[in-house]
Amino acid sequence: xxxxxxxxxxxxxxxxxxxxxxxxxxxxxxxxxxxxxxxxxxxxxxxxxxxxxxxxxxxxxxxxxxxxxxxxxxxxxxxxxxxxxxxxxxxxxxxxxxxxxxxxxxxxxxxxxxxxxxxxxxxxxxxxxxxxxxxxxxxxxxxxxxxxxxxxxxxxxxxxxxxxxxxxxxxxxxxxxxxxxxxxxxxxxxxxxxxxxxxxxxxxxxxxxxxxxxxxxxxxxxxxxxxxxxxxxxxxxxxxxxxxxxxxxxxxxxxxxxxxxxxxxxxxxxxxxxxxxxxxxxxxxxxxxxxxxxxxxxxxxxxxxxxxxxxxxxxxxxxxxxxxxxxxxxxxxxxxxxxxxxxxxxxxxxxxxxxxxxxxxxxxxxxxxxxxxxxxxxxxxxxxxxxxxxxxxxxxxxxxxxxxxxxxxxxxxxxxxxxxxxxxxxxxxxxxxxxxxxxxxxxxxxxxxxxxxxxxxxxxxxxxxxxxxxxxxxxxxxxxxxxxxxxxxxxxxxxxxxxxxxxxxxxxxx
Numbered sequence: 001x002x003x004x005x006x007x008x009x010x011x012x013x014x015x016x017x018x019x020x021x022x023x024x025x026x027x028x029x030x031x032x033x034x035x036x037x038x039x040x041x042x043x044x045x046x047x048x049x050x051x052x053x054x055x056x057x058x059x060x061x062x063x064x065x066x067x068x069x070x071x072x073x074x075x076x077x078x079x080x081x082x083x084x085x086x087x088x089x090x091x092x093x094x095x096x097x098x099x100x101x102x103x104x105x106x107x108x109x110x111x112x113x114x115x116x117x118x119x120x121x122x123x124x125x126x127x128x129x130x131x132x133x134x135x136x137x138x139x140x141x142x143x144x145x146x147x148x149x150x151x152x153x154x155x156x157x158x159x160x161x162x163x164x165x166x167x168x169x170x171x172x173x174x175x176x177x178x179x180x181x182x183x184x185x186x187x188x189x190x191x192x193x194x195x196x197x198x199x200x201x202x203x204x205x206x207x208x209x210x211x212x213x214x215x216x217x218x219x220x221x222x223x224x225x226x227x228x229x230x231x232x233x234x235x236x237x238x239x240x241x242x243x244x245x246x247x248x249x250x251x252x253x254x255x256x257x258x259x260x261x262x263x264x265x266x267x268x269x270x271x272x273x274x275x276x277x278x279x280x281x282x283x284x285x286x287x288x289x290x291x292x293x294x295x296x297x298x299x300x301x302x303x304x305x306x307x308x309x310x311x312x313x314x315x316x317x318x319x320x321x322x323x324x325x326x327x328x329x330x331x332x333x334x335x336x337x338x339x340x341x342x343x344x345x346x347x348x349x350x351x352x353x354x355x356x357x358x359x360x361x362x363x364x365x366x367x368x369x370x371x372x373x374x375x376x377x378x379x380x381x382x383x384x385x386x387x388x389x390x391x392x393x394x395x396x397x398x399x400x401x402x403x404x405x406x407x408x409x410x411x412x413x414x415x416x417x418x419x420x421x422x423x424x425x426x427x428x429x430x431x432x433x434x435x436x437x438x439x440x441x442x443x444x445x446x447x448x449x450x451x452x453x454x455x456x457x458x459x460x461x462x463x464x465x466x467x468x469x470x471x472x473x474x475x476x477x478x479x480x481x482x483x484x485x486x487x488x489x490x491x492x493x494x495x496x497x498x499x500x501x502x503x504x505x506x507x508x509x510x
Contacts, residue, residue: 009186010128016182017121018141020084023175024117025148027091027110027168030156031056032285033304034165036293041165042100050414051218053286054407055104058214059111061403062207065256067116068396069198075190076124079116080183086113088176095169119399136322138376150311153289157304202248202256208241210404217411221418257397260390266492267394270382271401273334273374273487278405280481281341281371283413284348284474285310291470292360295353295463302357309361313368321376330377331488337373338484340366345478349471353463381491416476417469424465424472429458 031038031052039049071079090110097103122141129137159167216234223231249255249262261267285307292303317337324333344367351359378398386394 007128012182012186013128014125014137014141016179016186017124019175019179019182020080020117021121021141022148023084023087023172023179024114026152026155026175027056027114027148027172030152030159030168030171033153033156033289033300033307034160034168035286036290037160037165037300038103042098042103044100045222048100048222050286050410051100051104052107054214054218054410056107056111057403057407057410058210059108060115061111061400061407062210063112063115064119064396064400064403065203065206067119068393070116071120076120077183077187077189080120080187081180083113083116083120084176084180084183086110087117088172088180089113091169091172091176095166119395122395122399138379148311150308150315152311153304153307154301155304157299157301160300160304197254199248199252199254199256202245202252205241205244205246205248206256209238209245210241212237212241214407214411217408217415221415258390258393260387261394261397264386265490267382267386267398269487269491270378271398273484274378274398275401275405276480276484276487277371277374278402279409279412280405280477280484281367281409282406283409284345284367284477286410287413287417287470287473288348288360288364291351292357295466295470298357306357306360307364310364310368313365313370314372315368317369317372318376321373324373325377325380330380331491333373333377334381334488334491335485337370337377338481338488339370340373341370342478342481344370345474345481348474349478351467351471351474353467413473413477416473417466420469420472421462421466424468425461426465428461428465 035049035052038044038052044051067079074082087110090106090113093106094103094110097106122138125137125141155171156168159165159171212234216231216238219234220231225231226235245256249257249259288307289303292298292306293300298306321333324336328336344363347359347363347366382394382398
């Protein structure tokens with residue numbers, strides 16, 4: 001529970017928490033836009049550069065479950081200060097990296113440092129305000145969180161073009177300093193020192209499973225999957241880690257995650273829903289910038305501006321959520337969010353090489369609205385039947401699963417894109433016949449009977465095949481997202497929300 005000092009200072013504390021979370025979300029969207037420039041700077045292949053994204057996400061996912069235990073052990077304030085300071089420092093290290101291994105390592109450390117920022121910020125916000133104010137306050141906090149996806153693409157594009165991609169990481173320095181000073185000045189020191197049994201075996205099994213499985217997915221396309229001994233080895237380690245974690249969870253006296261979480265149907269269903277949302281929807285934020293820059297020839301700034309519409313749509317959805325949930329209920333809002341997301345992905349599946357940026361802006365706007373309609377209803381339904389004593393642990397598990405879904409989705413969609421592009425290229429190339437009168441009538445520069453002509457036709461086949469691959473991947477994602485509606489059917493409705501309290505009633509509650 002929040003102390004009297006924290007409640008008295010809850011406005012500046014809220015501001016500091018929002019800055020810390022904004023720094024976290026801003027970093028991911030900025031890095032997405034700069035990814036093609038980072039790829040060229042560190043000479044990375046297409047399947048390798050996504051490690052810059054997945055290394056951060058996977059490190060965050062592994063360390064997120066430790067947030068609750070660490071906050072009890074060393075205290076919330078101290079953990080916040082360590083996390084904000086570590087995140088800011090590693091951001092600077094990412095900016096000065098000179099090779100792919102360096103930037104991947106620093107992104108891993110950045111993910112470790114920032115893992116506790118989101119779940120602990122949410123937990124502190126829930127403690128600072130009375131229940132009647134929680135929907136309004138969480139909507140405000142969420143709208144500030146979504147400011148990252150709004151500002152990130154255009155800011156990242158401008159920094160990349162005006163200065164260099166390194167400044168997309170340096171930008172965290174002033175934000176981190178302000179957040180650090182805010183927490184240091186206004187938050188009460190809770191001291192920590194609370195002992196809670198920690199299941200190191202269960203945590204080790206979970207970390208082994210996540211790390212080995214992610215490595216298998218990342219390395220699979222370049223190693224010809226299970227034709228490689230490396231992939232079999234990683235799969236074996238992942239299976240062993242999962243077995244250890246599940247066995248410990250079932251049999252240990254104090255498992256890493258409380259067994260009551262798995263017994264709550266709503267929490268289990270919403271957590272699975274969040275995992276698939278991360279997998280199916282968040283991976284588009286990594287695919288679209290590379291599509292615009294590599295296939296359509298957009299600059300980093302142009303692709304960043306075109307990507308802003310997704311954040312604007314999400315902001316509108318977040319602001320409308322309190323009204324929509326009260327009028328229609330969280331389950332109906334979830335269905336609406338899924339339907340709008342499917343419509344956006346279906347629009348993306350019809351992209352082509354001759355279009356302007358208008359379809360990208362419109363599809364991104366609709367996808368922003370769709371995803372923005374998902375998270376507040378998910379939180380409402382997740383904790384509708386869950387005991388309050390498991391609230392902090394629940395937020396940690398839900399955050400971890402969304403991160404895992406995002407990381408897995410980026411890797412799987414990138415692998416599918418590479419595979420599908422190769423197949424499409426082969427099909428297009430197979431139709432080129434040098435004896436065809438149409439082919440013989442091509443200008444000399446594009447005639448396949450000459451080396452220069454063959455190279456030009458091959459490049460065009462690659463371009464057309466990659467476009468077809470993007471469309472296919474977006475179509476698969478639309479189909480997969482449609483299936484999420486089945487999960488909603490099994491969720492129990494949330495209890496009615498109490499009337500909004502007046503400021504005087506809120507004050508008397510405190």
